[in-house]
Amino acid sequence: MTEKRIGIVIADDHMVLRESLTALLQSQPDFQVLGSAGNGEEALLLVQQQKPQVLLLDLFMPQSDGFEVLRTLERAGNRVASVVLTGSVSQNDYVQVVRLGARGLVLKADNPQKLFAAIRAVAEGELAFSDEIAHIIMDAMVTGQPSAPSSMTRLSERERQISYMVARGMRNRDIATDLAISENTVKRHLQSIFSKTGSRDRLELAVLALGEIGHAA
Numbered sequence: 001m002t003e004k005r006i007g008i009v010i011a012d013d014h015m016v017l018r019e020s021l022t023a024l025l026q027s028q029p030d031f032q033v034l035g036s037a038g039n040g041e042e043a044l045l046l047v048q049q050q051k052p053q054v055l056l057l058d059l060f061m062p063q064s065d066g067f068e069v070l071r072t073l074e075r076a077g078n079r080v081a082s083v084v085l086t087g088s089v090s091q092n093d094y095v096q097v098v099r100l101g102a103r104g105l106v107l108k109a110d111n112p113q114k115l116f117a118a119i120r121a122v123a124e125g126e127l128a129f130s131d132e133i134a135h136i137i138m139d140a141m142v143t144g145q146p147s148a149p150s151s152m153t154r155l156s157e158r159e160r161q162i163s164y165m166v167a168r169g170m171r172n173r174d175i176a177t178d179l180a181i182s183e184n185t186v187k188r189h190l191q192s193i194f195s196k197t198g199s200r201d202r203l204e205l206a207v208l209a210l211g212e213i214g215h216a217a
Contacts (some may be wrong), residue, residue, distance in 0.1 A: 005032040006123045009050055011043035011069065012036070012058040014086070021034050021056065021085075024112055028188055031119065040064025047080055053123045055082045057102070059093060070100035081122035085115070094133055095140040103203065104128030115117075127202050134169055138210055151197040152208060159193050162186065167203050167209035 008031055012018050018036040025031045030217045034050040036041040047055055055073075059066035070082060083104035084097050094105060104118040104127065118128035129137060152160060158179075163174045172190075176183040190202075199205040 003028050004118060006054055007032050007034045007050065007052040008054045008056055008119065009034055009046045009052040010056045010065070011038075011040070011046075011061065012056075013038050013061040014058075019117065024115075025056075025119075026148040030118060031116075040066065042071045045071050047073070052080060054119050056119070057082050057084050059084060059086045059088055060206075061096065062185065067100060068098060070097060070102055074101045080126075083115075083118050083128060084120055091136050091140075095137055098137050098203065103201070105130075105133055111194075121171070123199065124172075127206070129169075131169070133209065138206065145188050154196045155193060159189055159196070162189050163193055163205055163209040166190075167206040169206075 007063045008025055008071075009024075010021050010033060012021070015038065019040070022033045022036055034052050035046045037046050039062045043055065043057065043061075044064070055069075055100055057066045059071060062088050064072070066086075071152060073080060073082070081104070082102045084104060085106050085108060086093070087108040088094075097105065103122045106115050106118050106128070114130075119130040127134070152163065155163065161179070162175060165178070170178070170182050172186045176186045177187075190205075193199070193205060194201075197205060197208055199208055
């Protein structure tokens, strides 16, 4: 019996790169490429039609660039996990795509294993940023947070502990190991945390937790 594969849509305006990425991703037994798009409009249509778990998205494309694709998906409430694959070295670009809903970012100069790991991570509801990019993004987002009363005060001590671990970029299995609890228990705690804080996902929770640490410092 085979496990369910991760459905992926690729969006990049370079045909050779699209075909190379398709072949590369299809080499992984747990990946299934559902389609590829050469521009933003095609990408949005494919996401609507194929309902992939992961959208692998280039930023600079004709007819709706990657930023506009993310903006449109966010407005529509579409929760497809987007991984941005980019050659950009602009920190502003990194921050903007996360604000627009991207949950992973891989540089085109990175090795394929980083891309595979990022796709698997976001498909599991986790984040996929290098340590350096994560610090850039978090610093920018926390700086922009209003210093309103924190919903973190509603959390139990264990829930706060897990929230801070998420903010440090730890994954569920690592949190479970550190706290000597099961991964399912971590997931149940996270469901409670999201409900109490109103955070939609790990990124919003991380920003909230880091904001509280910053205000307490």
